[in-house]
Amino acid sequence: MALDIFVVMIYAAGMLLLGWYGMRRAKTHEDYLVAGRNLGPSLYMGTMAATVLGGASTVGTVRLGYVHGISGFWLCAALGLGIMALNLFLAKPLLKLKIFTVTQVLEQRYNPMARQASAVIMLAYALMIGVTSTLAIGTVLQVLFGLPFWMSILLGGGVVVVYSTIGGMWSLTLTDIVQFIIKTVGLMFILLPICLYRVGGWDELVSKLPASSFSFTTIGWDTIITYFLIYFFGILIGQDIWQRVFTARDEKVAKYAGTTAGIYCIVYGLACALIGMAAHVLLPDLDNVNNAFAAIVKATLPDGIRGLVIAAALAAMMSTASAGLLAASTVLTEDLLPKLRGGKQSSLAINRLFTLLTGIAVLGIALVVNDVISALTLAYNLLVGGMLVPLIGAIFWKRATTAGAIASMGLGFVTALVFMAKDGLDANTPIYYSLTVALVSFVVVSLLSRRQVSAANLA
Template identity: 25%
Template sequence: MYLASITLTTIDWAILVAFFIIVLSIGYVASRSAGKSTSEFFLGGRGMPWWLLGISMVACTFSADTPNLVTDLVRQDGIAKNWVWWAFLITGMVTVFIYAKLWRRSEVMTDLEYYELRYHGNVAAFLRGFRSVFLGLFFNVLIMATVTLAIIKYGQILFGLPAWQCVLFGSIGVVIYATLGGLKGVIWADFFQYSIAMFGAVYAAYVAIQQPEVQAIGGLSGMLSADSPIASKLAIFPDPGDLSLLVSMLIIPIAVQWWAVWYPGAEPGGGGYIAQRMLSAKDEKNAIGATLLFNFMHYAIRPWPWILVALASLLVFPELSDIGEQFPGIDAQYLAHDVAYPAMISKLGPGMLGIVIASIVAAYMSTIGTHLNWGSSYLVNDFYSRFIVKDASQQHLVRVGRICTVVLMVIAGVLALKLESASQAFELLLLSGAGTGAIYLMRWFWWRINAVTEIVAMFGAIITGVVLVFFVDADALAIRSESFSLDGSSCRLLLAILINTVIWVTTALLTKPEKKETLYEFYRKTKPGGPGWAKLRALAEADGVDIEGDSKGKAWELPYELLCVFVGTIMIYACLFSIGNFLFGNLVYAALLLLLSGVCCVIIFKLFNRTRAVG
């Protein structure tokens, strides 16, 4: 261990202690109702308002590793590299205007329960059970390990703690309140923690700009000017004259990635903890409002403080060796570009240092708390009570859920000690879901998709990912010519998407559809509508079965919903780039983009009201 480069003062410690007391108190108060039933523990009693759910969603994605990831992207490839996750806004808007109400209508406990609503028989049961373990345990643990990795790096940079102590100290508090209060405790804690986390991010950006290395070139305006030493990192869009960068950084994410890749928090068609929040909403309106607020805060408001810190870090720590020299005790395993963010946090002064460290802990606890509750909901509702103890009491299931919460945290902490960087885990998660995204969009609107299709798609993605990662050299797949080149990672992603999409579409066409009685019940409950269900509606009419109810004869909502998706995407991107242009000093462009965002907002509400009127 080396001597930490910062020392917490009495006021810093007081702030941290107060923070933990408030968070644990929230968990204790929520525990009074959380233990009554699994609906209370995992869905907060299905009575949560849109504003609270929206903040909870964005708090969860405001994880401790996300600033590190953004810093990694900016330091290596510039601001434009953020399109690798900005493109998921389209996924989010599709969820807002198309899928949020469908999930709420389904009234399932978890999104995996959907499988036995949409499909039937042992194959559907197997799919639900396998996915509960695969996502709830393995995949979920990988996500939590990634977030915990960030805490390790903060602990090593700021306090000089060994990795195992970072994991231990970082996980104790979140396990206590997540175990006590269930989802309701997590959501209310998220609301409190997000306020602190956002303030901390903004203040960290302010302090980063005040560093002598930044002030020496003219502060913010100098750092973001064309003459800046880091000018090559400042483009928001890839150079249109460089086709290679344009394809890899912008075209692939916008044209392919958003619909083809399953990624936590941006699942095509909704899913995971986003679906959990929608299912816990009071009604369809609150589910839609929550997801809209989430996407606005996540993509439009939050990125710029992180980007500013990342850019400033390039001036303060131009090379990784500079970080290593200032923090000689950091393990070589963890010395990557993403540690530049915690390195910049070390520049804070007394008092505010305590607040910003509390904000980092808040971001960590929000994400881990959500994933602990989400993962345990899968293991309890979709595996344990479905296949192990089918007649267990609600109180017994809540106890099992609390045990799962602790176990998941332990496994995630152990795995975190093996990871190296945020981008490493991000790429692994991205590739493991390549090619499966479209099936999660289409299964709501095409009756032909069955359980076998999803099973084949799932295993196809796993096998393809393993082969491409461990047996195929990414560089061997790279395209290189005088006029165009595409890096191996992009080629690997496109190849995985192509292979897996062909596999699942072929399977859907060659295998038998689900029993029509199962499909009748699914349609009657969720009312998806559209030409993809035309044959089923004809079968139901021939059988004398009413599956449309009060929606019969009404216009299909999807065309209006797609228009809402388009306008909503422009609205949030316009706001994102308005803030960016304001920081760059382009005030006219900033004002015009803000005006465009406001106009789109008005159009959305008019379109949305019309959609609800016809649907």
């Protein structure tokens, strides 16, 4: 494994070097948080796709492909379609606002109290996004290199924390582009063809798997619908994704480059599902299907090439981990910290400090959580259940009130938590019931309370 370790070390060193270069470009508060709002098509497309496709999308979709066949691609498909909808329909009004966080929209439409309440939910979501991909990084390093899990988390996640802290969004953008290229080559042009070759080609794959593995609905309509409720709508309101939208130079860049990123996500999902299907043929008796990705890489690839594909997987995971990390620290410094500092706005130094502290928190949580898809589901259940209804209502329903928004956020958030505790993280009930409770409370409380005068008309 010496050659593989060397390749991965070169990759990690490259990420840190890009982080240092990003630090030199991040000279202002706006540079650090949104890359100066000046990204062109190539940078925007690459960073948008890299942000969405992380540990759960890669490791998780390979696992879903191993278990359910080609229908495992629906997780990535829901994410990709969400990216397309966001950039086609919401990017234009968002770019005009010149804001930093999702919750600032709620303040403009309702009042500062709504911003503070929603910031708590967004912080929980962004933290779990960072945790999810950090977990995936640890899993891959543990299985492939035989490292203790805690060491894998601290080494892999530590690299993310360092480059995110020193350069902010500029570091993330530069590392995302390299990560986008590496994971495209490593997963779609190396691992997938080699897996199909080891199986014996497409015809052999078809003959060795049941017909249900090639149906796009084998995973079940209830799961497909749940993926759309959680991931499609989650993309539309997630701080990590909106923060990338804010980096676009103009609405044309967001529209066309963002749509291309969405299409790429769908293709990526198909590739990862096929890798999982090949893994099922080559390694039919895995003790833990969560390790399907790492196991197939270890079993099929030669030294050196294996290191490149490991780097590709780490690239996917690190891009999303860094996005969640910066999103969480941005919510802290822009939405919550000013309230504690008497309205004083954060500086570049404060941004860096809280990104570091948030990174330490992410590493700590990752050491005690162990399932990447469950962690991702937890994050999106809390986000969608707590914030989808009041945020959409802020944009499209003039009769909405602050009281209705806060009631919806609180009750939706609590309902999601209750049903996740009652029925488990993989159940569909948390998202169904939380959205129902959030919608009913939003409408009823808004109609019963005095209409608030909005600070800005976003309709």
